[in-house]
Amino acid sequence: MTKDECKQVVLDIIADIAPDEDLSNVKPEVRLRDQMQLDSMDFLDIVMELRKRHGIEVPEKDYQQLASLDSCAEYLTPKFDALTGKS
Amino acid sequence: MNTRSHYDVAIIGAGMSGLAAGIRLAHFGKKVCIFERHNAVGGLNSFYSIAGRKFDVGLHAMTNFVRPGVKGTPLGKLLRQLRIDRDEFALCEQKQSRIAFGPRGECSLRFTNDFAVFESEVVAAFPAQADGFRRLVTAVRTFDDVSLDAAPMSAREAVRRHVSDPLLEDMLFCPLMYYGSATERDMEFGQFVIMFKALFLEGFARPFEGVRVVLRVLLAKYRAAGGERRMKCGVKKISAHAGRASAILLDSGDEITADHVISSIGAPETDRLVAASASEPPTAAPTLSFVETISILDRQPAELGWGSDTIVFFNDSSRFDYVRPTEQVDPRSGVICIPNNFDYGAGRVLPEGIFRVTCLANYDRWATLPEADYQADKSRWFAEVQRSARRFLPPLASDDALAAATLTTDMFTPRTIAKFTGHLGGAIYGATTKHRQGRTSLDNLYLCGTDQGFLGIVGAMLSGISMANYHILQKG
Numbered sequence: 001m002t003k004d005e006c007k008q009v010v011l012d013i014i015a016d017i018a019p020d021e022d023l024s025n026v027k028p029e030v031r032l033r034d035q036m037q038l039d040s041m042d043f044l045d046i047v048m049e050l051r052k053r054h055g056i057e058v059p060e061k062d063y064q065q066l067a068s069l070d071s072c073a074e075y076l077t078p079k080f081d082a083l084t085g086k087s
Numbered sequence: 088m089n090t091r092s093h094y095d096v097a098i099i100g101a102g103m104s105g106l107a108a109g110i111r112l113a114h115f116g117k118k119v120c121i122f123e124r125h126n127a128v129g130g131l132n133s134f135y136s137i138a139g140r141k142f143d144v145g146l147h148a149m150t151n152f153v154r155p156g157v158k159g160t161p162l163g164k165l166l167r168q169l170r171i172d173r174d175e176f177a178l179c180e181q182k183q184s185r186i187a188f189g190p191r192g193e194c195s196l197r198f199t200n201d202f203a204v205f206e207s208e209v210v211a212a213f214p215a216q217a218d219g220f221r222r223l224v225t226a227v228r229t230f231d232d233v234s235l236d237a238a239p240m241s242a243r244e245a246v247r248r249h250v251s252d253p254l255l256e257d258m259l260f261c262p263l264m265y266y267g268s269a270t271e272r273d274m275e276f277g278q279f280v281i282m283f284k285a286l287f288l289e290g291f292a293r294p295f296e297g298v299r300v301v302l303r304v305l306l307a308k309y310r311a312a313g314g315e316r317r318m319k320c321g322v323k324k325i326s327a328h329a330g331r332a333s334a335i336l337l338d339s340g341d342e343i344t345a346d347h348v349i350s351s352i353g354a355p356e357t358d359r360l361v362a363a364s365a366s367e368p369p370t371a372a373p374t375l376s377f378v379e380t381i382s383i384l385d386r387q388p389a390e391l392g393w394g395s396d397t398i399v400f401f402n403d404s405s406r407f408d409y410v411r412p413t414e415q416v417d418p419r420s421g422v423i424c425i426p427n428n429f430d431y432g433a434g435r436v437l438p439e440g441i442f443r444v445t446c447l448a449n450y451d452r453w454a455t456l457p458e459a460d461y462q463a464d465k466s467r468w469f470a471e472v473q474r475s476a477r478r479f480l481p482p483l484a485s486d487d488a489l490a491a492a493t494l495t496t497d498m499f500t501p502r503t504i505a506k507f508t509g510h511l512g513g514a515i516y517g518a519t520t521k522h523r524q525g526r527t528s529l530d531n532l533y534l535c536g537t538d539q540g541f542l543g544i545v546g547a548m549l550s551g552i553s554m555a556n557y558h559i560l561q562k563g
Contacts, residue, residue: 017167037158041168048115048560
């Protein structure tokens with residue numbers, strides 16, 4: 001999976017849990033929280049949708065890795081690759 | 088029996104909070120079943136039919152209304168968490184509501200879904216209190232009301248730090264207490280803040296078809312997520328072993344097991360299930376209960392001159408006494424609801440006029456009456472409650488205009504509430520003690536709903552959501 005594909009996975013999840021947010025102009029390097037109204041309940045949902053849809057586990061100590069799209073991609077891409085057997 | 092079912096989560100009660108918890112858990116793959124003793128969902132916010140006519144119970148208005156685009160409020164959180172599109176509720180806004188105090192409602196404060204209206208009404212009626220009122224509003228806006236472990240504080244004391252006129256103080260408390268306080272005279276400040284935001288800073292709305300729209304949406308989500316439910320099947324007993332709920336005995340005689348149990352039926356009611364064969368739990372503080380009169384009219388209330396007010400909170404006495412009455416009913420204060428007076432859009436009106444009045448009542452004075460006396464007292468208080476409420480609405484063309492327009496009436500009493508909801512003492516807002524973290528005497532048994540302490544319909548749903556998240560989903 002490319003990092004861009006990984007960012008799209010996260011955006012797709014946000015689009016479902018927060019359909020009232022405009023996602024057309026999300027800056028990948030800026031914290032998601034600073035660009036839209038996402039609270040801790042929403043972040044919990046991102047984590048849980050990752051598990052439900054893709055079988056990805058994000059332990060609580062790593063939640064801050066999901067702060068921006070860039071950091072999501074850094075953190076999640078290897079996890080996706082591990083699942084599909086790529087190194 | 089060898090067909091014993093096991094669930095990840097068993098939920099007791101298919102009210103707003105139980106359904107919301109169920110949706111969250113089923114959505115994230117838990118095997119969930121809701122057990123409901125009644126044949127209808129909704130609990131305290133439901134509806135019933137008599138002669139083909141549907142009556143709402145509970146819901147006067149959905150509180151916490153904000154317009155699309157307003158984020159970070161309870162309604163928005165609820166819609167997100169349950170994956171509900173706000174169009175599915177199709178909420179229609181109130182026209183205006185009032186707080187009317189004095190023997191004829193001489194002092195009246197209007198409010199709408201635009202807080203500036205209420206603020207200007209307060210400033211006009213209480214100019215000396217303007218600064219204090221604004222300070223109170225700031226205190227409300229900045230208070231952390233979603234904390235699950237804040238220390239309790241008296242709302243009366245907190246409000247008096249800013250508002251010194253007892254009339255304004257009582258007028259602020261009246262709607263907030265009527266729409267959610269389980270305690271007499273005072274509220275916990277956190278609860279005051281939740282209700283102040285829900286009613287004044289946010290507002291009222293209603294689906295055209297009333298509470299059943301909300302219930303229909305919740306049920307559809309729950310079903311689509313794979314949740315199970317068993318209706319007409321209450322829980323008789325929760326067995327405990329080593330500090331955990333080990334088995335659940337159903338009314339049907341079946342026994343089921345579950346890793347987690349969420350009970351929405353109230354704290355003392357839940358304790359009673361755990362202690363089912365043991366002794367009765369100690370009697371708690373007196374519960375507040377209510378009567379409500381419902382008149383169905385053959386015309387729109389506007390034709391009687393009652394076309395502006397959606398909700399009117401009234402009180403005729405020098406102080407507002409939110410206490411359990413010694414009489415069967417206390418008609419001095421109450422709430423009028425005219426569901427026709429929401430803005431349903433051009434040319435869209437409810438098929439019949441509806442006029443509802445709610446007053447405080449004493450469960451004990453109704454509970455044990457023989458049937459004939461019960462019926463006689465109901466008719467007597469029906470007239471008394473309506474007579475009292477009419478003082479706060481525009482005068483009718485003639486004294487019998489309301490009776491002439493009335494097609495049928497109904498009335499519920501504390502006895503009706505206890506019968507249909509199973510709440511001890513006919514309680515609407517639950518026990519006086521709230522359990523914010525939803526904990527009980529058993530490790531894997533949690534509370535949600537009124538006794539967890541988030542109030543109103545939106546609060547009830549958020550309660551189910553929060554408890555499902557906090558105790559089950561966050562733990563993986």
